[in-house]
Amino acid sequence: MELVAKEMEIRIGKKEIIKNMSIHVKKQQFVGLIGPNGCGKSTLLKSIYKSLTPHKGSVFLDEVDVLKTSEKKVSQRLGVVGQFNEMNFDLTVQQMVMLGRTPHKKMLESDNQEDFQIVEEALVRTNLIDYKNRSFLSLSGGEKQRVILARTIAQQPKFMILDEPTNHLDIRYQIEILSCVKSLNIGVLAALHDLEMAAHYCDYIYAIKNGEVYAHGTPNEVLTSETIEALYQIKCQTYINPVTKNLGFAFGL
Template structure:
């Protein structure tokens, strides 16, 4: 399914955080949201999975306004992996993943064979099937991240909304997760801090700065040295990855004078 945001405005505590955002993820496409801390990436994604309501504008799923759908119906189409991971669930790994099947179940109905199959498939995709019986509370941060992604996959959504999905993952599992996103062929909106990961996995990038989209397009067109200096306040060169041919950003860690004075993303900034 295609998902589009039209002139989206979101306010928190009376303060506008996202203003006039237009962006799209076409069917089967991975669209990345990148930008400094505080640029509005998480707020925008929370609006897409209906944790927040927009002050103005629309989120459209194949042309249908999400507000016209019942929560259970929208949950059958959109699954999310938010930054807020929740507490120490007193559930097993399999039980946590099975929560992704709730939008398909009638009240008090028993788990179906399809539910069990979807739960097992989600765990298998993230390499956690052998841990199905373990208590979720005893997992490492990276293992929890993979289980919560399995929960989203078990939901069998048309759209995945992922907020920093590689957090807490070691390098191997980061690569495996990004590869999984490519082979899933599910329409995906994903916020990523790692610009090289975004350049590798995303078909399209939307760059946010101060709550607005300042650039959109293929990673090769968007991630220029000029944009990196202006938006992120860093000096960098963009070269070709020797293994994949994707854009590869080489940051200058030795010349802090190359940073733009007063650029966003300074230490201490808080993600919204």
């Protein structure tokens, strides 16, 4: 499933946050959005998954007009993993993941054997099967984020948006979550802060500055010393990591 967001414009109050931005994610492509805090990454993603209403633009998942289609129908195709997942009430891990089946069910329809099987598979894929009877609120931040990912996998989306899902997590959980998403072999659009993670997992990158696309291309094309300095106002040298064979970064003021 392909995603095309075209000529997006978003204002909050009188401030224009996103300025005529277009993004294309091809089938099974992992596309990253990078850029400094406040550049518009999350705002763009929120407009794509209908948490914000853009002032102009269109969003299509294949032939589905996302902005004009009901949230339930969109949720049958599009899953979202966000950054913050605090709750004021408690559920078990299994119950949390079962919520991912909601878009596929009728009003008041009970969970069936197929739902339980799908949830079980999502728990296995995210290494949470031993946690299924644990309280969600008792988990660490990284564990909670894996539960949210499992819930999204149980939703069986054809496309996934990651709205800075690893921003507050340590390196282990960053790798676990991004590796799991990559293994799904579906289209992914992800806002990422860690440039090494972006270089390792992304097939294509959009660099965002002041609400506009500053550069786009493969990681090698975009993650240059010149582009990184333009985005973050910091000196940087790039090199090939001898272990991973991916881009590495050395920063200095």
